[in-house]
């Protein structure tokens with residue numbers, strides 16, 4: 531009891547400061563880092579499942595109205611347990627804001643932490659803007675301003691929100707939305723907060739404006755993240771406008787955006803999942819790639835097959851599947867078949883980083899698995915979410931121009947340092 535109390539009050543925060551931003555070859559490289567804030571055991575899974583529910587039941591128009599009317603000071607939401615954060619400069623001279631990288635939403639906004647600093651390039655529009663996330667909400671006014679992401683390279687008149695209220699984003703300044711632009715529809719409104727009129731317009735994302743303003747020559751963004759070898763060793767890179775060949779091995783396999791709703795509104799693909807040589811976990815179906823998710827979630831029926839195959843038991847403290855060291859030694863790889871190519875998630879890659887076991891309320895002699903239950907059966911158009919546990923092992927390309935998502939192995943795909 532005492533131990534679990536201690537663990538539940540344990541706040542572990544990891545902040546790796548970002549390096550300088552570099553631009554070359556018409557590409558912009560933005561470093562990002564991982565932050566872990568484990569204040570409550572079991573929070574990682576709860577947040578991921580809440581996010582999955584929000585994605586499944588997306589109703590942007592209604593949500594915008596409801597949010598804009600929402601009184602400040604309603605029930606606070608828990609902070610996110612794991613965040614991936616990049617530094618972005620806004621204004622002239624620029625103020626630097628730490629923004630959560632999110633590929634499952636497309637609005638960019640600031641003001642959760644540091645207050646927005648207006649400069650001569652800041653222009654307030656007459657619009658309101660808001661967004662709803664499973665782990666928080668934000669609402670505020672729309673501004674346009676100069677964004678700096680690279681060596682003197684800037685986006686002019688980038689639209690973004692300045693929060694009048696936000697919940698659930700302590701420790702960061704806001705969000706850098708890297709999802710498809712259609713997710714911004716319904717987030718913009720005119721009128722007053724008490725009587726908002728939703729504007730049926732898209733808000734071009736940072737990636738969209740980099741491309742339309744000619745700063746980058748390919749309309750895509752790539753994500754590289756190295757899994758933690760130690761807490762301080764984590765680091766990632768966003769590459770706007772291309773792929774960074776130093777970050778992946780072999781070739782990139784592309785899969786078209788799936789036609790199945792609601793996955794098709796996100797970075798959604800078709801995929802099947804197999805355990806070992808022959809155990810089917812999930813037959814080819816639609817789901818999404820989501821950097822806002824920590825774990826890999828599978829539809830309940832698929833998760834139950836995975837649970838049976840691994841011999842793992844659900845651990846109450848962490849919410850994750852727990853296997854013994856002996857079971858872990860015989861754990862097979864999971865194979866993700868994406869457009870005919872197998873991506874191997876090794877046993878090691880299926881384990882929660884052991885150095886963080888105690889932070890999630892686990893014990894150091896057990897192994898906890900990062901594959902878990904989506905909370906809904908397969909066949910509903912969102913049957914898996916490949917979260918960061920997947921992105922840490924496979925280089926990922928979000929290709930707006932060709933409406934496809936690419937994956938490649940990295941030097942860390944088969945690493946055993948987890």
Ligand SMILES: *[C@@H]1O[C@H](CO)[C@@H](O)[C@H](O)[C@H]1NC(C)=O
Pocket residue numbers: 541543567569608609700701702
């Ligand atoms: C970590 O989470 C706690 C509780 O939710 C919060 O009070 C604190 O500000 C967070 N710290 C950071 C650095 O995000």
Ligand SMILES: *[C@@H]1O[C@H](CO)[C@@H](O)[C@H](O)[C@H]1NC(C)=O
Pocket residue numbers: 786787788789790800814815816
């Ligand atoms: C994905 O799977 C669905 C359902 O099996 C199928 O209709 C569709 O053609 C597949 N491919 C794409 C790109 O959506």
